[in-house]
Amino acid sequence: MLRRALQRSTDFVTKHNRIVLLVMVLLTAGVLAGIPQIDMASQAGGTTDQFQGIDRVEKSQYIQNNYTADTQRSNRSVRAVYVRDDGGNVLSKESLLAGLRYQQSVRDNESVAAALHGDGIVGLSNLVATRAAGDRGATLSEQIRALERASASEVERLVERTLSDDPRAARFLPADHDQGSAAATDRRMLVTLDTRTADETRDAAGTALYDASEKRQSAGFFVVNADAWADYRQHFFGEMVELVLPVALLLVLLVLAFAYRDLVDVVVGMSGVLLSVLWMFGLLGWLGVEAGTMSIVPVVLITGLSIDFGFHVFNRYREQRGEDEGIREPMSRGVRLVATALVLVTVTAAIGFMANVANPLPVIRDLGITITLGVVSALVLFATVVPALKISIDGVLERVGIDRRKQPLGHGRYLRPVLGGSVTLARRAAPVVLVVAVLVGAAGGVAWASLDKESYQQSDGDVAEWKQQLPGPVGWETGDVPGQSAHIDEVYQPASAADAFQSQILVEDDVTSDGTLEDVAAGVQRIEDEGVLIDQPGTQAVRSPVTAMQAVARQNDDFAAAFQRADTNGNGVPDTDLESLYDAFYAANPDVASQVLERTDGEYRSLLVTMALNGDYSEATDVVPELEDGAAVMEGEGARTATAAGGLSVQTAVLDEIVGGIIMTMVVALAAVVLTLTLVFRYMHGSATLGAVVSVPIVLVVGLVIGGMYLLGIPLTLLTALLMSLVIGMGVDYNIHVGDRFADELRAGKPPIAALQAAVTGTGGALLGSTLTSAGAFATISLVPQAQLQSFGAIVVIALVTAFLASVLVLPSLLLLWSRYSGVETPTPDSTADPMPQD
Structure with a gap:
């Protein structure tokens, strides 16, 4: 039908x-x-609801549902403005004055003035200038005049004294800066916005900060915020279109000209x-x-x-x-x-x-x-x-x-013998070909366990010099934002705890037993000793029941007395009668207590530790194990459970889940493909086993793709792991064409060898042209200086090339063996006859 x-x-x-x-x-x-109706706002991320069943995801959702937010932190948002001069000194008089004048220009902006928090704009230039003015309360104009009057040598001495005497200075410099040096290539100033102002106002303020820094690029100023990234993405897309599409189109046209x-x-x-x-x-x-x-x-x-x-x-x-x-x-x-x-x-x-x-x-x-x-x-x-x-x-x-x-392509005097050689190979050594294919595919499959796992591949914005030197519009003009972002992550710690990546550890079950808080404090200390927490002067990197109680005790004498009674060994951590202490804590300050202790129906069910990390998603595989070690310490002797449930931990868990489930996904997809080919070949060509044979090389293609990823150092990320199933969709294409042509030639009355020769040289020629164009087109993606796209392009190229090789080298041997052992007889050419003997 x-x-x-x-x-x-x-x-x-x-x-x-x-x-x-x-x-x-x-x-x-x-x-x-329908094209004008396309929504271009596709998001790469998922929500926790889409990953139900993963323990860390469920714990993260539990935290959101049962703990109140820290309102004290939420009324301010710190934005950073950076100054960088690799060949100079950003602590010089000229650079510090430029910083003060930058502040003056942005303060004149209406949006910045409306969104600015009481903490205002602070940088090392302010600390030095107030010393020069002899007044810590000097206005910005007075600071500028004082610094203008000082000589370069006087400013240098003021910088040295500020770095040695004022602990706040370290917050504005790279983490590894020598506090005794009055020279540096990097510094930053911090702009604190009030989150109680309208979102539109804060967004406009961020735009003003970005625009002002763009005007001072020659002085080394830059901002990495939403506006900077938006401009970069627009620039990146334009560069990608101008470089990749012309090259891909030229390559495709050349191959088509050769083929047609x-x-x-x-x-x-x-x-x-x-x-x-x-x-x-x-x-x-x-x-x-x-x-x-x-x-x-x-x-x-x-x-x-x-x-x-x-x-x-x-x-x-x-x-x-x-x-x-x-x-x-x-x-x-x-x-x-x-x-x-x-x-x-x-x-x-x-x-x-x-x-x-x-x-x-x-x-x-x-x-x-x-x-x-x-x-x-x-x-x-x-x-x-x-x-x-x-x-x-x-x-x-x-x-x-x-x-x-x-x-037709494949019938020329040069290409026909090359393609036909696989038929000769199949006729002479089909079993050997299959054994080699199985060994190679199995070796690739084994490499799966050795692939590196990363949450995502971070690009540093570096562009090969030859891409930049291409003529005209195809030359790639570099964008600074990725490199600036990578530099910030490398040399600076987050400006504040609120700006750092937050990680929570949820401690559940018997949280009122003696020793609970000491185990929690020991776990925090374990994490802190590993150096994964931010270390900024005046910044609290950890918020736990202990630190929250200590803060309330400093303000409430009654609670301070209860706190001291519960601390029997005097080490600052309560260790006994914790339920009564928790009650007193809630009575003294329920808002703070609800941020670190869960009380439901009068019962204490869990406690929460929140930490500000000196790391990001690219470092998740290194940071998360340290958090898990600290959580294990918090569990004590097993009376409690402690789960790391912050963003890095959740993303790592999701990656593990996807990587663990991708094999099942591929197995299901392979089974569906095999079943489809078996049924269709049975219906169209009269042989279910032929359909099964045609689908076998797909497994080899999957194994070779995995092996190629290992050899090229392509890691398993959320993207590359999930895209593995696309390999099946691409790998099956070529085998179907060869298998279907082979069956057609048998039905036309040709013996197996002649049918195979026609399939490989005729259809194989088309497959060669298709491989050259498709693989070439995807190879052009490697021109894009974006690690995720490069990895994706490499996976597709490997899949296409190996699928072609499997269809013209391995499949002919399979088909020949099938024809020998399935009892195929050469039929009389007749379009009305059964196309193939029944299995």
Whole structure:
């Protein structure tokens, strides 16, 4: 039934090509009307609700539901303005004066003045200038005049005294700065905004800080905030389009010119490619699927897959057209012969891509849906528009005397022997080929356990010099923000506890037993000894029941007495009668107590320790084990449970969950592909086992991709781990084309060796062209100086190349062994006969 339906539709397209083109033009206009409706706000992150079942995620949600926020901290937000001069001294008179004048200019801004907290703007320049003025309360104008009057040597002495006498000075300098030195290449000033002002006002203030720093770039000023990142992303996207797309397009056109050796076919094929991409975006708009910064990935992938479809349509048409034949009949036969394979490729690829719909990260779900829509669009267009357009153009050209017969790729005197060599290899050493393939694939699979795991790959913004030296608009102009951000993370600690990455440890169960708080304090000390907490003068890196009680005790004499009674050994940590102490704590200051102790129905169920970390997501794999060690100490002898549940811990747990589940995802996707091929080959070609044999090399491709990741040092991240299932969608493509062609040739009456020769040299030629264009297009992604995109491009290139090699080197041996041991007999050519003996 399916074969007859495909035949009828193909016959209609080839006989009524003008009607088909008219209908498809109207349909394309309707589809493309969805493009303006595309939502470009796709987010890469997920929410905790999407990861239920992970202990740390559930504990994080528990903390949000059962603990109140620290309102004292929440009324201020610290923004940093940086000054950097690698070849100079940012503690010189000129640089410090520039800092004061920067403050003066931003204070004149209405948004900054409205959003500024009482703590104001403070930097090392203020500490030095107030000394120069002899008045700690000197106004900003007085500070500027005092510093202007001082000589350079006097300012140097003032800097030295400030660094040695004022502990606040360390907050404005790199963590490793020598406090005895009056010279530095980096410093910062801190701007404190009041979070009680409107969000729009604070955003406008941040923009003013950024704009003022941009005007002082020559003096080394810069700000890394939302405005800086927004400008960088816009710049990055423009550079990516100008560099990657021209190179990818040039490479694709060169390969198409080599493969087709015909300008008309190149134009027709590229028309189908362009329409496939446009249809994909139009369908995204109509369906409301989000598209974000990763949209370059499906564009390149669909470009490669649609070019693959074009190769097969054109190549089979060229093979089918005889010397005295017209255009319509061979095109009809050619499309009918590849239609089954194209449908199978679409279905199985969609299985691999749509497996990501169950993934918790929105960007991955959107990628799976987007690519699937693109593959379906390519199938529709290359089964209708491309053949109809090809017939129309070739018909016109032949009517004016231009012969449109062309040799198919793979049948030339150079390429045919190369591709045919795999058949010779299969005939002589098929068992050896399979053994080698199994060993190589298994070695790659074993490398899975050795892959590095990172929460994400951080880019430092470095761009190869040759990319910057390319002529004209394709030359990459570097953006400073990633490098500045990486430099800040390297040399500075967070400006305050509120600006640092926060990590919570939730202690549950018997939290009123003697020794609980001492175990908690010991666990905190263990973490602090490992150097993962911020260490800033005047900044409290830890908020725990002990530190909160100590703060309240300093203000409440009654509670101070209760605190001392509970501290029997005088070490500052209560160790007995804790339930009574907790009651007194709640009575003295319930707001503070509710931030560190959970009391429900009069029962104390948990306590919370919050720490400000000197680290970020890129360091999660190093920091989280230290937090877990501290949590283990807090558990004491096992009477309690302690769980690290901060952002770094949650992300690490999510990564572990995804990496642990990706194998199951790939197994399910592989099983679905095998089942689909088995059923379709049984129905279309009369052999279920042939479908199973065709699907076997996919496992080899997966193993080789894993091995390639290991050799290239590509880590498992949230993105690369989840995208592994895409490998299945790409890896199955080439095998289906070779297997389907082999079955067609057997049905046509050829013996197995001849059928295999026709499949490998005919279809293999199209596969080679497809591999060169698709892999080349994705290889251009490596031009983008962004680690995640480079890793993704590398994985896809490895998948495409290994899938091609598996289809022309390994699959022929499998097919030959299948033909020997499945009892295949050469049938008499008859289109009405059963296509293959029953299994």
